[in-house]
Amino acid sequence: MPPKPHRILLDRVSGYADEAAAYMRRRRAFRRPFARLYHGGGRAEDHAADTELGGELFVAAGRLIELAGRERG
Amino acid sequence: MPDDAATRSVSGDSAEFALAFLAEMSPDLRGAAILDGEGGVLAASGDPQRWREDAAALFAVADRAAGEGVEQIHIGTEQGEVFALRHAGLAAVAVTERFALASLTFFDMRSLLRDLAAGGDGRGKEGAAGAS
Numbered sequence: 001m002p003p004k005p006h007r008i009l010l011d012r013v014s015g016y017a018d019e020a021a022a023y024m025r026r027r028r029a030f031r032r033p034f035a036r037l038y039h040g041g042g043r044a045e046d047h048a049a050d051t052e053l054g055g056e057l058f059v060a061a062g063r064l065i066e067l068a069g070r071e072r073g
Numbered sequence: 074m075p076d077d078a079a080t081r082s083v084s085g086d087s088a089e090f091a092l093a094f095l096a097e098m099s100p101d102l103r104g105a106a107i108l109d110g111e112g113g114v115l116a117a118s119g120d121p122q123r124w125r126e127d128a129a130a131l132f133a134v135a136d137r138a139a140g141e142g143v144e145q146i147h148i149g150t151e152q153g154e155v156f157a158l159r160h161a162g163l164a165a166v167a168v169t170e171r172f173a174l175a176s177l178t179f180f181d182m183r184s185l186l187r188d189l190a191a192g193g194d195g196r197g198k199e200g201a202a203g204a205s
Binding site: 027028031034035037039040045054056057058060062063064068069070 | 172
């Protein structure tokens with residue numbers, strides 16, 4: 001007997017949800033620190049933390065994170 | 074520090090309201106500031122002087138790294154994420170929890186600055202109408 005139509009729909013939605021959850025788990029596990037700058041027009045560039053300017057970007061960001069954290073704490 | 078588009082002057086009250094609205098819309102937000110065309114703080118979630126200095130330092134380094142004035146900055150670290158945006162002669166800087174949705178955060182910040190620059194209070198027409 002073929003499955004009921006609503007069962008097919010539920011299975012498909014569950015499949016998508018499982019895929020999304022797995023993607024989010026991988027993203028949390030593997031994402032590394034990054035510094036991304038966007039120009040007008042949508043062009044973007046990444047700066048690695050081990051470059052001089054990249055390192056300065058992380059230092060500047062760290063000061064802001066520390067500031068916001070101190071306000072909340 | 075912000076981009077050089079002409080804007081009408083933004084009142085501190087409007088900026089404060091906009092910042093509160095941003096915090097309400099963004100559960101991941103830890104702190105934020107809105108700055109005017111000269112880099113002065115219009116509203117901040119804490120010490121305005123520190124936000125002014127730290128935001129100016131971030132934009133200065135980013136401009137140097139890019140070789141020109143950048144429009145958006147997104148830095149993700151183990152401790153949290155930093156978003157900065159220049160729009161309509163104003164700038165906004167926000168610190169969020171890790172894994173905040175970048176596109177949504179930038180969208181909210183851009184909408185807020187656009188509305189402030191147009192003389193609103195950051196909520197846009199729909200938000201203002203809904204509150205009245």
